Amino acid sequence: MSIQTHAYTGSETDSGAVAVRAVGLTKVYGADRTAVRALDGISVPFAAGRFTAIMGPSGSGKSTLVHCLAGLDTATSGRVLLGDTDLTSLGDTELTLLRRDRLGFVFQAFNLLPTLNAEANVLLPLRLAGRTVDPAWFDEVVGILGIQDRLTHRPSELSGGQQQRVAVARALINRPEVIFADEPTGNLDSRSGGEVLALLRASVRELGRTVVMVTHDPAAAAAADHVVLLADGRLAGEIADPTVDTVIDHLRRLGD
């Protein structure tokens, strides 16, 4: 375990390939006197094949960062690189297709379309692309997530934990380069939350995916390989191989 206490500069980590990277990313909401700098020239890489958690006080820009990295929102300046692709240079349609084909999402709530059953929700990104699913892969994903017997249910007939599992299955189904999750366990009790975290971990360990997750929960962050700390739209530190204690310790120091 290594803890850097000085201001983190965003230099490259030692773990090899980078899946997605922010370079001098700035996001300003509003204009003039009411302007809010949600991201303030942040540069940070996210290693491929790793599970990274983003932490920081409320309003520090975690969601904004993830939205910009995932091409859900456009930055005011700076660049986002997904592999070799510069997201900030893409038009809306290209960005949409990129999200559909190369990224996966798990949100805190409202992950599923109410009119579709679980199976259709899982297959949605593929269907939107007009592709068919490889049945073996579908069975594997559904099997890992344990939602085989819930496939014909509508979201309103599923518990919160089950809904999040379906969302994780959907995020995995198109074998994305990166899965983004914004407080995926925020609405769940600790047991269901733990299960979802285990699934995200398993996607990294067993399926080789890259996961970037925003969380407020030190226990959830401890499930990750790496923690990135944010404050006031800037990088405020990094924790490799986090444990619950080190995470709490860092957060306390950030608050001072």
Added chain:
Amino acid sequence: MRGVIVAGLRAHLPRLGLTGLVVVLSVGFTAATLMLTDSLDRARIDRLADTVAGVDLTVLAATGEYLDEAAATDVAGIDGVAAAAPRREVGVKTVDPDGRIDPLSSARLSAVPDDAELAGLALTEGRAPAADDEVVLDTRTAARAGVEPGETFAVAAMDSGAPAELTVVGLVEPPSPTRLDPELYATYGGVGRLAEPAGADRVDLRLEPGTDTGQVRAELAALDGADRVLSGGELAQLVADRSALTGGELRLPLLMLGAVSLLVAAFVIANIFRILIAARTRELALLRTVGATRRQVLRGLLAESVAIGIAGSVAGVGLGAVAALVTATVIDSGPGRAPLVVSPSSVVWSLVVGVLVTVGSAVPPARIATRVSPLAALHTVPDGADSRTVGRVRAGSGLLAMAAGALLLIAGAGPVSPDTGLVAVVVGAAVCFLGLLVLGPLVVPPLVRALGAGTARLAGAARSTAELATGNAVRNPRRVAATTAALLIGVTTVAGFVTVAESSRGSVDVVVDGQLPADLVVHWAGEGDVPAGAVRAIENLPETGAVAETAGGGLAVDVPDGDDGEAARAAILEATHDLQELSVESLVDRRTELNEDLDDAVNVVLGVLALALVIAFIGIANTLSLSVHERTREIGLLRALGLTRRQTRILLGVEAALMGAVAAVLGTAAGALFAWAAVLSVDELVFVVPWGLLALSAVVAVALGVLASLVPGRRAARTAPVTALAAE
């Protein structure tokens, strides 16, 4: 509570504005109909009154009896009478453009006095008739017959048929824009040549200024053959009463068509309210939890609808007045045209109907909204879904109405006597259709699904978009049923109407051909049969084929195949140039003429029904834009997951097209079925299915749906993916 209502109104102003527009359009049509017909009536009455404006007193003969000419001389001798003139009207036949007496024509020839004040002729050209062989025509008749002042125009007495040549000396404006009966004026002597028996039907008087009317009246009453003595005002009223009023003829059909628009509007308004109230469920629930009673909330919602109803109706009356003024000016530009007549009753009726329809449509959704428990409402996110099942009462009453309607339809089409048959069909169609509307929430979603399943054969991405659209369309059975219903009413009316019209057209052919398998018909307007010499002359013409006598005393004339009959027609006219009572009619022309009349009627009715379609169009656009608003997060999620802007627009387009298609399928089927029963109930008609027109109206319905999706589709496509993630 009032503050809350005003805030609510302001927050939803754009949507409510559309509701108001629907009210404005439908009320506007009703108001325009009432004001237009009133104005046309008034113009005609004013003109008729003008023709007798110079008359102070008149003596009428009893019906069927006549005053002899000496009576007029006697009257003129009474103290204080400045002028007296005998009047007489006879029905006559006029000549066709060939200059031959048209046996089917019917014109009114009136005697006008020499005394200019009593004559009351509003000449646009020339002068009043002075000699017995002079005549004044209305401009429309002159144009149709192709005669100008200085030329001659022949008329024939209704019964005897002997033609009289008259020289046209002047023209007057036609008395009414929509009545086609020709109006002719001649001297008393001139009319007398065609009057049988002779005599005056009334004597008009002008009095010296300051004369004691009572005294003159008493002397007139004692006159031999006098039935009644009327003042000038009473005479004007009598003349107006006797003439069929133009407006009255137009009013009923127009109001019936207007009712279609009102019905469509009611569905659209109810739907908009339903969605708006659903969107505000939380706001309303919050009001309830902080202590507003159910009654207060209901009153608040209804107050909103009253406000919209009043505002929309007032604007509608204004719009209607403008439309009536423009229409009245276009169809009646003659002199003495009355200004726009805005009677209190037209205004009051339009306002009452507008407010009642608006408030009535708002009541059911408002009541449903207030029944939701405050806590339940606070915990739901409105997503447009409606899990309530369709009640048994609704299903039962809908089925019952459809069955009863169907029985009436069958009875009307078949066994019932022809008189009551059509009535039975009309009532049956209305009841049956009502049943269909009641069953809408049960019938429409499965149809949408079935049509949506038809898209399953599409490949790839298009298919998933279509599937999503189907799911969206059926998520709220009541809403999709109501949205579709608005369009359904329009399509059914149009389909039924064009089918009846096309059957009438087909029947014209069948009847004309069936009665007379010939190309030309020779009519004889004189007494007895066509003179034998003329028959022989026609038979001997090289241009004619077989000649046979018809039941009506005329001749049916065949011409060789491939000939349009024009040569034969000219030859017959040439061979009979001295027989003005003989006219030649081409069945091709007859058919064309009948069909043109039919076309005119069809165009007017379709124009009016277009209003209903416009209102339904607004309804679809509005429903879609409201549901886009409701589904902002969902659309954002789809956009996040990879739905492109183009796919988003297609999604909305397919959703609207599915509703349009269901309205097209149901409406075309229902309209054609009702038309079939109506046609069968009338003996002379044969049923013709206008496939092309029905297909066209179906395509228009789908196209309207797709068009209606353009604006909401664009809005949906602009939804940023992050909106899905935004905290509430």
